[in-house]
Amino acid sequence: MNAHLKALEAKSIYIIREAYNSVDPMAMLWSIGKDSTALLWLVRKAFFGRIPFPMVLLDTGMELPEVYAFRDQIIKDWGLDCINHMCPPEEEMDQTLPPSTRAAMRKTEGLKSLLEEHKFKGLILGIRRDEQSMRAKERVFSTRSADGSWNFKDQPPEFWDQYKTDFPEGCHVRIHPLLQWTELDIWEYTKAQNIPCVPLYFARDGKRYRSLGEKNITFPVDSNASNIDEIIAELKTTKTSERSGRTMDKETESSFETLRQRGYM
């Protein structure tokens, strides 16, 4: 593995261990996509093959069948303690939101009910700064108020790998060990470590999923990359954004911002 990936890995493991040391009870959101599966691998590395907290899938029932199949396989192969948490139905969402944003809101609401039910004080998430400019502004340890909202205008300082590990009752903290990774890093790491991934990422008939989401709001993009090497080659030259197959980003100029403020991942 090259020095760059080693450095990223070491930093992420450091963050995961900081979280485990300071936050209890804690869980990790495992969306089953490439990022959170790489993150799950890093968790296993941090704890020498063990996984000392549960994985959570915020399930809308709308994932693609291949995603569910992959979930079941990994749970079996890696012996995961996985909480499959059902999100509330779309009818209960704010009906003034555009349709895709509304669909994505289901996960936000699912997250809220998850926290209420399990009293988690912290959640590890696999978001990256290069995915989307809203996420670029995140802290590694990011405190959320009880309703999950994010006050991005007044975030506490974070420097020298020292994090905010204490917070008031009722808040929870989101921990982002992959913030500094890029999409290309994830694929190079997946390849170097031989981490399994959902086959939907590989092109069939000129199309592949670059980013996996619910089947009603995510679409495959044009690509002939049918294995990891070809994906890596594609990413080195592409100028298409990773979330181009995600319809909710495009509805209005600020729909992703609205989602994030209300507690989206």
Add this chain to the structure above:
Amino acid sequence: MSIDHQSPMPIVIVGHVDHGKSTLVGRMLHDTGSLPDGKVEEVRKACERRGVAMEWSFLLDAFQAERDQAITIDTTQIWFKTPYRPYVIIDAPGHREFLKNMVSGASQADAAILVVDAKEGLQEQTKRHAYLLSLLGMRQVAIAVNKMDAVNYDDAIFAKVSSEVDAYLKSINVTATYIVPISAREGDMISTHSNKMPWYKGKTLTEILDSFEVDSSPLTRALRFPIQDVYRFEEKRILVGRVETGTLNKGDKLLFSPTNEEATVTSIESWPEDDARVIAQAGESIGITLDQPIFVERGHIGSHFKNPPMLSNVFRANIFWLAKKPLKVGNTYKIRLATHEARVTIQSIETVIDTDDLKRDETPTEVGKNAVAQITFRASDMLPLDPYTDNARMGRVVVYDGYDIAGGGLINMDGYPDQRKEAPKSDNIFMVDHQVSRDLRTKLKGHTGGIFWFTGLSGSGKSTLAMAVEEELAKRGFHSYVLDGDNVRHGLNSDLGFSPEDRAENIRRIGEVAALMADAGLIVISAFISPYRADRARARAAKPALFNEIYVQADLATCERRDPKGLYKKARDGQIKQFTGIDAPYEAPENPEIIIDTTDNDVQTCVKQILDYIGTKVSAENGTDGANKEKSFTTVRSLSA
């Protein structure tokens, strides 16, 4: 190594609000071909909808709120690459109230670009950011004089702004590695040489970035392995953490601070690979097992026996303060030194520096938001400390107030000794009981013994008073002896110099000698500056029942005026380094048994005060031998009056 396999170099872009930082980032992304397809079009359309000209900065200012206010709210990270290597730009905000985000961004960077508007020159925020770069220890700084298009690419204006900025940076010990004229909006001198500025022969901005170096110093420093956590898996106990500096090998004998525990590394654990690892370097997150079941927990720092961290319960730091609530003397805060967490009290605030005009306040009472200050911290326990100048990764402290990080700074141990106690030399030391009792000694001497430990600045009058008191005691038939600085240094401590460590050892020995002499029944008067509380506490601990701390107090100005040995003059001239009160600290006693004010009182008055005090502490032998009754302090009192 191919460019794809390098970690991106983190670069921070700072400067005054509206001097064009975000525009510069947008332009660099565009010029290096790092933008996704359609992104520029998207922004162009967004600008059209708002009825404004194309704004490169909108590429970054993702938040609606920011667009409306047209300022960058938070720290953004943006990736791009030149043919030479990849970069990650940390775009720091220019607005004053977002200083904490600027620190959050700049602290991660290996190099900085300071953007200055050619028309406006050096502004308040330019100064503050530059000062923070200096405080964060930034060594590679490029100045980009922006908006050259707005001044007709005039070389005279560039020269004027350059010299102004350069002079300011020099005044705060920052060296500008390069100064380049640019126009971010027009793309001049960003990645191509501009024909509009033929008078500039230097590097373009991206060429400058490519010439900066990645910091490799952590690899070359002494080993520091701060323990992050301890995991117990079945039979194994694994200590996890990140090697912050240096190299750790399987088989190394480690010393843990502050506990002084020691053990040998039996394995470097890894998963899923087998346990063939034998070496771990700076930056790696690892786990190790030890040969001994010693007490180790989060916060203990593993090192080699050679070059371990210093141990001290007091340290200084130059800090920036970001919290609304001011930092005040006497307040207690949680700090972190790597993974080591402790509670500390603010002992003193030496100086507060206004980052706008660099005015120093030498008599501050508090440190307000966005100020920079030199602070002395005191903890109740020993802390593992590395000066920033020795170890940039370990030599920094983060201060928490409530839940949030409130400030941070770089550690400075100048003038403070390492308080690490040597491990016991031998296990075969047994204390032997004397056959002569305390009572018998008192009977023979006619009075009990005691230690009267004078402490105070050079020139405060310690020696003068000590000799006068000794003389008075002798007149009254009391057995006393003065231990004085220069005398002891000629003999017992002739092997010691004036480094903080030697000064501490000097006082340690005197404390032990004083304890022995007092035990023997003498009234011991010691007259040493003994500037450190920890040293005096150790002297007290050698014989707590007989120890009395006498603070001989005079203000620095008075002492400097007296200057009986001409030492202050030499210290001011720089002939003597680390002189107490000038460039080494004097830690005044917190609870001395008695304070003798020599600024306002003459020698006679002071001597009487001391004799009166000694009278309350040293009791004459109260046996049946009436002859010794004469040696009562009632008599002394009447004589000295």
